[in-house]
Amino acid sequence: MVKITLEKNVMENNDRAAEFNRRLFGKTRTLVINIMSSPGAGKTTILEKTISALSDEFRIGVIEGDIATERDADRIRKKGVRAVQIATEGECHLDPRMVAKVLPDLDLDSIDILFIENVGNLVCPSEFDLGQNHRIVVLSTPEGNDKIPKYPLMFHVTELALINKIDLLPYVAFDMDKAREDLRGINPDSQIMPISAVSGEGFDNWLTWLRKAYETCTKP
Amino acid sequence: MHEMGLMEDALRMVSEDAEKHGIRSVEKISMIVGDLSNVLPDALCFAFDAFRMSGEIPFLKNDATLEIIRERGLARCSACGTEYEPRQLLATCPDCGLPFGVLLAGETFKIESYEGS
Incomplete structure (x- = not known):
């Protein structure tokens, strides 16, 4: 019997794939946003509304990550944009290799903004760099304030927290000031942005944020 | 529970290296697993056992063992310089209470070695 010293980082293949994706996105000048949240926070509805608002301005593509079904990609395709579904078949997050595998189906050269909707989960997706330009998190008001201190890593690695479903604020116990304070303690570089994908309240701020991000990403 | 996928990656790395040798x-x-690596040793052992007993990994003996070497977390406060063991990735200094300590150890997740013939 022999003992072989390997000293190999298990995440090495993921890191390499994320770099590969990042270089490709840079080459095609595509702004890539990795959207994460718990299940049901409204990621897909936000995307539908965003596509309606921006499809005359930008060529948009979407990668949908779910454990099972094509349902979300079907919803997005109805909006007339290209959508690819990754069914992870049990994995609780997207990893950069799954993303790299579907990129050939997307024709990145003809996409200005690519949204990657991660699997609904506030834990594992925060640990995987997909090669995106920005990571953002969606938190909906009925989920309550505790989500920020309970899942600190997610709020630490993201740079924008969309607080969705603010049309429900009169009916749920959600304290926006407390959310701002909690987020400051975990990540002073992130910001809270209250929106409603249903009523449209605050949505302009999100669209402005996206336009700015696109401008920055495509600057020579 | 992403330990299943991570274990699959690890076994693939060992398999490739074993073939070379x-x-x-x-x-x-x-394997070395840091306290702050977001990998749960119990879940990792569970994944290892599942692969080991499945018989689907040709090179892995069905009575093979997995040794997990724990790496404790270590952080340094960027304000007062205190070194301490943080409870989570967002390290908070026990002396001055400042968050965002610089992590010096505890994030490692790697295959240290393997034995076989």
Whole structure:
């Protein structure tokens, strides 16, 4: 019997794939946003509304990550944009290799903004760099304030927290000031942005944020 | 529970290396798992056992063992310089209460070695 010293980082293949994706996105000048949240926070509805608002301005593509079904990609395709579904078949997050595998189906050269909707989960997706330009998190008001201190890593690695479903604020116990304070303690570089994908309240701020991000990403 | 996928990656890395060294049967794998690596040792052992017993990994003996070497977390406060063991990735200094300590150890997740013939 022999003992072989390997000293190999298990995440090495993921890191390499994320770099590969990042270089490709840079080459095609595509702004890539990795959207994460718990299940049901409204990621897909936000995307539908965003596509309606921006499809005359930008060529948009979407990668949908779910454990099972094509349902979300079907919803997005109805909006007339290209959508690819990754069914992870049990994995609780997207990893950069799954993303790299579907990129050939997307024709990145003809996409200005690519949204990657991660699997609904506030834990594992925060640990995987997909090669995106920005990571953002969606938190909906009925989920309550505790989500920020309970899942600190997610709020630490993201740079924008969309607080969705603010049309429900009169009916749920959600304290926006407390959310701002909690987020400051975990990540002073992130910001809270209250929106409603249903009523449209605050949505302009999100669209402005996206336009700015696109401008920055495509600057020579 | 992403330990299943991570274990699959680890076994693939060992398999590739074992092939290079002409090793056909692996009896033990030693991994270093940091307290702050977001990998749960129990879940990792569960994944290892599942692969080991499935018989789907040709080079892995069905009585192979997994050794997990724990790496404790260590952080340094960027304000007062205190070194301490943080409870989570967002390290908070026990002396001055400042968050965002610089992590010096505890994030490692790697295969240290393996044994076989």
